Amino acid sequence: MKPKYSQFILSTPMHLFIILVAIIWVFPTVGLLITSFRPSSAVASTGWWTVLIHPFNFTQFTLENYQDVITKIGIGRAFINTLTITLPACILPIIIASFAAYAFAWMEFWGRRFFFMLFVGLLVVPLQMTLIPILRIFNKLGLSGSFLGIWLAHAGYGLPLVIYLMYNYISGLPSEIFESSTIDGATPFQIFKSIVLPLSVPAIASIAIFQFIWVWNDLLVALVYLGGTPDVAPLTVRISALVGSYGQNWELLTAAAFISMALPLIVFLSLQRYFVRGILAGSVKG
Amino acid sequence: MRTRWFTPWFYVIPALATLMFFLIYPSIHTLVISFFGPQSEKFVGLANYIYCFTNETMLTAFRNNLLWVALFVPMTVFLGLILAVILDRVRYESLVKSIIFMPMAISFVGAGVIWKFVYSYRPVGSEQIGILNAFLSYIGVQPIPWLIQRPWLNNICLIIVGIWIWTGFCLVILSASYKGIPRELLEAARVDGANEYRIFWKIILPLMKPTVAVVATTMLINVLKVFDIVYVMTNGGFATEVIANRMYKEMFIFRNYGRASAIAILLLLFIIPMIIINVQRFREQEAVR
Numbered sequence: 001m002k003p004k005y006s007q008f009i010l011s012t013p014m015h016l017f018i019i020l021v022a023i024i025w026v027f028p029t030v031g032l033l034i035t036s037f038r039p040s041s042a043v044a045s046t047g048w049w050t051v052l053i054h055p056f057n058f059t060q061f062t063l064e065n066y067q068d069v070i071t072k073i074g075i076g077r078a079f080i081n082t083l084t085i086t087l088p089a090c091i092l093p094i095i096i097a098s099f100a101a102y103a104f105a106w107m108e109f110w111g112r113r114f115f116f117m118l119f120v121g122l123l124v125v126p127l128q129m130t131l132i133p134i135l136r137i138f139n140k141l142g143l144s145g146s147f148l149g150i151w152l153a154h155a156g157y158g159l160p161l162v163i164y165l166m167y168n169y170i171s172g173l174p175s176e177i178f179e180s181s182t183i184d185g186a187t188p189f190q191i192f193k194s195i196v197l198p199l200s201v202p203a204i205a206s207i208a209i210f211q212f213i214w215v216w217n218d219l220l221v222a223l224v225y226l227g228g229t230p231d232v233a234p235l236t237v238r239i240s241a242l243v244g245s246y247g248q249n250w251e252l253l254t255a256a257a258f259i260s261m262a263l264p265l266i267v268f269l270s271l272q273r274y275f276v277r278g279i280l281a282g283s284v285k286g
Numbered sequence: 287m288r289t290r291w292f293t294p295w296f297y298v299i300p301a302l303a304t305l306m307f308f309l310i311y312p313s314i315h316t317l318v319i320s321f322f323g324p325q326s327e328k329f330v331g332l333a334n335y336i337y338c339f340t341n342e343t344m345l346t347a348f349r350n351n352l353l354w355v356a357l358f359v360p361m362t363v364f365l366g367l368i369l370a371v372i373l374d375r376v377r378y379e380s381l382v383k384s385i386i387f388m389p390m391a392i393s394f395v396g397a398g399v400i401w402k403f404v405y406s407y408r409p410v411g412s413e414q415i416g417i418l419n420a421f422l423s424y425i426g427v428q429p430i431p432w433l434i435q436r437p438w439l440n441n442i443c444l445i446i447v448g449i450w451i452w453t454g455f456c457l458v459i460l461s462a463s464y465k466g467i468p469r470e471l472l473e474a475a476r477v478d479g480a481n482e483y484r485i486f487w488k489i490i491l492p493l494m495k496p497t498v499a500v501v502a503t504t505m506l507i508n509v510l511k512v513f514d515i516v517y518v519m520t521n522g523g524f525a526t527e528v529i530a531n532r533m534y535k536e537m538f539i540f541r542n543y544g545r546a547s548a549i550a551i552l553l554l555l556f557i558i559p560m561i562i563i564n565v566q567r568f569r570e571q572e573a574v575r
Contacts, residue, residue, distance in 0.1 A: 011375075014372050014375070014376075015376065017372070018369075018372065018373065018376060018382055021365075021369065021382075021386065022382050022385050022386070024450075025385050025386050025388070025389070025450065026385050026388075027417070028400045028401060028403070028404050028450070029388070029389075029392075029400055031400070031403060031404065031417060032399065032400045032403060035403065043415065044415070045413060045415075046413060046415070047413075047414065047415050047416075047417065047420045048415070048417075049417065049420075096300045096301050096304060097301060099296075099297040099298070099300060099301065100297055100298045100300070100301035100302075102297060103294040103297035103298045104298065106287045107287055107289050107293065107294040107297070108287075108288075108289075108294075109289075109291070109294035109295065109298075110291075112294075115298065115302065117565055117568070117569075118305075118310075119301075119305070120564055120565050120568045121561050121564065121565050122305065122309050122310075123561075123564055124507050124557055124560050124561055124564060125309055125313060125554065125557070125561070126510075126511050126530075126550065126553045126554055126557055127511075128511070128530060128533050128549070128550040128553055128554075129309075129312065129313045129316050129550045129551070129553070129554050130308060130309060130312035130313060130316065131312075131537065131546075131550070132312075132315075132316060132319065132537060132543050132546060132547055132550075133311065133312035133315035133316060133319075134308065134312050152304075152308075153308065155304060155308075156304050156305065156307065156308025156309065157308060157309075159301060159304055159305060159308075160305070160309070163301060178287045179287075182287060182288065188287065188289050188293055191287075192297075213390070213391055216393070217392070217393030217394065217395070217396075218393075219393065219394065219395055219513070219514045219517065219518075220513055220514065220530075220534070223534070224534075224537075224538075235393075235395075236393050236395040236514075239395050239396070239399065239518075240395050240398070240517060240518045243398070243399065243402065243518055243519075244521075250403055250406070250415070253399050253403075254399065254403065256399075257395070257396045257399040257400065260393060260395070260396050261391070261392050261393070261396045264391040264392065264393075265388070265391050265392070267391070268388070268390070268391035269384070269391075272384065272387075275390075275391075276387075276458050279455065279458055279459065280458070280459060280462055
């Protein structure tokens with residue numbers, strides 16, 4: 001055994017490295033947060049770190065930026081749009097996928113293997129492959145620029161991964177459950193409703209968080225199918241437009257960005273365990 | 287489980303129909319219109335593909351995507367691996383892990399704003415409000431226009447944003463895999479006198495190889511499709527164009543659906559090897575079951 005202090009000296013570079021990495025990871029976000037609470041004149045003239053000289057002097061902070069972005073430049077509206085897009089876009093694919101994953105895992109039917117391989121193969125097909133034809137159909141049906149259109153689109157794009165994850169979970173359930181329930185005379189749907197779904201709650205929870213963060217943060221799908229019209233545009237679309245038009249108004253950009261980050265960060269921090277489980281279960285996404 | 291022959295189809299048809307409509311049919315359609323003109327009215331043969339490989343901006347985009355592959359993939363995997371191993375030895379592991387993983391919860395748009403502010407540049411003489419240039423001024427160096435200086439610096443600055451976002455993802459997966467290695471194995475090697483460096487290369491890395499491969503392919507797919515970061519931070523200006531952003535521009539700004547489709551097909555061609563790997567891995571996994 002080495003004496004304690006020499007071990008400490010040996011491990012110091014490791015600790016320093018870890019702390020350095022942690023600082024690099026956290027500093028940019030702290031800068032954003034502080035800037036979003038500073039008055040515009042201060043933001044334009046001095047760096048955000050100067051507030052740390054008198055960290056408890058609260059007169060250097062203001063909520064004005066938040067008021068401005070929410071009421072004047074439509075971030076409040078965009079927040080509601082994002083919420084409107086995200087919730088159904090999470091629930092829809094999970095419902096469709098639960099049914100399919102159950103059949104793939106526990107029923108025998110013609111083409112079962114083939115169709116499942118198809119899903120696995122489609123996991124990584126780039127979205128870009130599908131944008132133009134679907135946009136054309138959406139235009140014809142009047143679905144572009146509508147919430148219904150983007151709900152369906154997110155359901156379609158999320159489906160392969162959600163099915164894959166649900167399948168991995170449901171196929172791992174013990175087969176005795178299905179045998180004994182069948183002998184007891186339960187129909188496949190009864191087994192699905194009263195055994196498979198309740199047992200799958202942990203998997204559904206982690207998949208829901210996964211899909212939630214994915215849809216909430218999506219830019220490309222919203223950009224293509226919703227466009228920039230303020231009454232439907234989500235936060236990501238709105239903020240990327242602001243970067244162009246308010247490029248130097250950092251107090252507004254940072255406040256808007258923080259509003260877009262707040263909810264996923266809360267979800268992430270409080271449900272991190274489920275999120276990690278979702279990632280570990282299927283580390284592939286198209 | 288025994289069912290009547292048609293029962294399973296009730297369960298899978300909604301999924302199959304959705305998939306048919308949103309992934310399979312459009313992919314085939316995209317392939318077809320990639321051989322047609324801007325509004326798909328006239329057959330143009332390979333003209334769109336020839337454009338992809340001769341147009342200067344397209345070539346820049348290919349070059350930049352290659353640069354992303356060469357820097358982003360090794361850096362995220364390497365950092366994730368190193369951190370997974372060394373964080374296992376410190377008591378504040380979960381805190382640091384959360385910090386590094388946190389950007390995964392933030393949108394790429396949000397991350398773009400965060401880092402654009404970090405890189406923010408003002409001409410010499412005025413007060414720098416971006417932390418990097420403020421630091422340079424403080425030590426008496428001229429400020430650098432990070433996102434404008436082409437061709438390498440600005441691309442590298444964008445790639446750093448990508449690394450900042452994705453390292454946590456790699457870390458979480460690699461760390462779980464590292465914790466699955468039996469501790470006795472490492473202890474035995476230590477007792478036999480192997481140093482930590484040797485243990486890492488000779489024991490840890492070979493055992494984690496399958497997971498490293500999964501993480502690396504996932505990062506590779508991500509990087510080929512990189513879009514949001516570039517769209518928000520530079521929109522491809524100053525020679526930072528990438529394939530996916532180019533496709534978006536052809537589609538929405540130039541309204542050239544033929545070219546946009548050809549770009550999408552090329553993107554798919556780069557990714558097809560990953561699809562095959564995925565299916566094969568799944569088959570192996572099923573065979574074990």
